[in-house]
C-alpha cells in the first residue's frame with residue numbers, strides 16, 4: 284500500500300506500564316501470574332473455565348459437564364448444573380457483608396440513598412414476591428423501562444431470583460421502540476416509573492409506556508409503576524399498579540429459584556445491519572461467570588473499592604458492570620441518575636470526590652464531552668480516591684486518552700480500554716492492569732480463555748503486524764450469547780456463517796501491532812456508533828421512510844468530535860426537492876419523527892435532500908460514496924457506474 288509511510292507516522296508508540304504501587308497489591312500482580320492463567324487456558328481450555336466456575340459460583344447442583352459443542356454454533360456451558368444468579372449476587376454476601384453498601388445512589392437533584400447488601404437483598408425479595416403475585420413465573424418475560432435508580436437493579440435481580448427473563452429497554456428509547464421490544468419478547472409485565480430525571484427535565488416513561496401499549500403489546504397484563512418524579516400520570520385500572528402497592532404486604536424473604544445453568548437470564552436488544560434490532564439472549568451461569576472474572580481481572584476489584592460504571596442499565600455495560608459483575612463480587616457500586624453536566628461540567632468529578640470512587644468506568648464520548656469544558660472542572664475536585672480508570676463502547680482517540688490519564692488519573696491510574704459487545708456478555712480484550720503496559724487507543728490483548736484473533740477473508744490468522752482484518756473469536760466462551768430471541772437463523776447467519784461456523788464473527792475490523800496489541804478499527808457492517816450507542820443505519824432509514832413525505836433514505840455516519848459518529852441522512856422526498864437540498868422545516872419535522880420512532884439518540888445531525896440516491900447498475904446504494912460525501916471529502920471513487928451522474932452536485936450540497 285502506497286500510504287504505509289504516512290500510516291506509521293500516525294501510529295501510537297507511547298507505552299504506559301503500571302506503577303509498582305498498583306501492581307504490588309493487584310489481584311494479578313505479575314506477568315508470571317498472568318502467564319499462568321494463559322497457560323492453563325491453553326493447556327486445558329475447558330478445565331480452565333470449569334475451575335473458575337467452581338471457585339467463583341455457588342451452585343445448588345454442581346455441574347459435571349463443562350462444554351457441549353455437539354450442536355455448534357449452539358454451545359452449552361456447565362449445562363447439567365443448577366444455580367440462581369440473584370443468590371450469587373446477594374445472598375452469598377449476607378454473612379460477611381450485610382451492612383456493607385451495595386449501591387450508593389445519587390439523583391440529578393442531589394438526593395442520595397445507600398442500600399446495604401442486607402437492604403438490597405430484602406428489596407429484591409419483596410419485589411420478587413410481588414412479581415410472583417402478578418403471575419410471573421420461570422421463563423416469563425419482563426420488560427424493564429426505568430430510570431437509573433436502584434429499583435432498576437432491584438427489578439433485574441428480582442427477575443433473576445424467580446427465573447423470569449428480563450429485557451431492559453433504555454429509557455431514552457421511544458414508545459415505538461419500546462412497543463417493538465415488548466412484542467418481540469412477548470412480555471407479560473412491564474416495570475416502569477412515572478418518569479426519569481435528566482438534564483433538568485423529566486423523561487415521561489409511563490406516558491411512553493401507555494403509548495406503546497395503546498398501539499400494541501397485547502401480551503402485557505400488568506404494568507408496575509415506580510413513583511420517582513411525582514408528576515401526574517394516568518393509571519389504567521386492572522393493568523397498572525404502583526410499585527409501593529405491589530410490594531406492600533409481601534415478605535422480605537423469597538426463595539431463590541434454582542435454574543439450569545443455561546436458563547436465559549435476559550434478552551437485550553441491540554442494533555444490527557437490518558432495520559430490526561436483535562434480541563440477544565444470554566445464559567445464567569456462563570454469563571455471570573464472565574462478568575465475575577472480568578470484574579476481577581480487568582477492574583482488579585477488591586472489598587474496599589467503590590466502583591462507578593456510568594453506563595445506563597439499558598445497555599449491556601449497565602448489565603454486566605452495574606447490575607451483575609460487581610455485585611456478584613460483593614463490591615460497592617455507585618449509580619447516578621442524570622446528566623454529566625448538571626448543575627455543571629464538574630458533576631462526575633464531584634460524585635467521585637463525595638463518594639470516594641476508586642474505579643471509574645465510562646465511554647470515550649463522555650470523556651471527550653467533558654474534556655471540552657477544560658481542566659479546571661476536574662481540577663476543583665479531590666480525585667485521589669481513584670486508582671483505576673476504564674473506557675468502553677468505541678475506540679478512544681489518543682488525545683482523549685491522554686487527557687483522561689493526566690487530568691482524571693493524575694498520571695497515577697492505569698486505564699483499561701475494554702473491547703466487548705452486547706453479544707460477548709463480558710469484556711474480551713483489555714489490559715490486566717497490574718501487568719500489561721497500556722498504549723493510548725489500544726485495548727491491548729485478549730483476556731485468558733478468550734481466543735480472539737484477526738483473520739483475513741479466508742479465515743487465516745493475519746500474522747503481519749498492522750494489517751487489518753476481521754476480529755473473530757475462535758472458541759466458545761462462557762458468557763457468549765446463546766441465540767437471537769425468536770430468530771435462531773439470524774443468530775447463525777450473523778455471527779457464524781462467514782467462517783463456516785468455526786469462528787464467531789464480531790462485526791469489527793481490527794489490526795494487531797508488532798507487540799500483539801489489538802487496535803479496533805471500526806465496524807464491517809452498517810452499524811453506527813453514536814456516542815457509544817450502537818445504531819443500525821437501516822433502523823434509521825426504516826424510520827425515515829416510514830414518514831409519509833419520504834420516498835427513500837440512505838444513512839451514513841460521519842466523524843464527530845464528541846459523539847464519535849454523527850448521523851448523516853440523504854433523503855429523497857415524495858414531492859419536490861427543496862431548492863439547494865436544504866429545508867429546515869422538513870428537517871425539523873423528520874428529526875422529531877425519528878426521535879418518536881426510535882429515540883433522540885437516532886436523530887440525524889444532517890439531512891440533505893436529493894432527487895435520487897447514488898446506486899450502482901445493480902441497484903445497490905453506494906454507501907462508500909455517501910460516506911465520503913458526508914465528510915465533505917474529495918470524491919476519489921469511480922462514479923462512472925452511477926445511474927444518474929448528474930445528481931453528484933446535489934449529493935455534494937452544491938446544487
Ligand code: 7RM
Pocket residue numbers: 553598599600674675676677678679700701702703704705706726789790791803805806812815816817
Ligand atoms: C460494550 C458495548 C459493541 C461495539 C463493538 C465495537 C464497539 C466497544 C470498544 C469498541 C473500540 C473499545 N457493547 N466497541 N468497545 N470499539 N474499543 N474498547 O459497547 O454491543 O453496544 O457495542 O462497540 O464496534 O463491536 S455494544
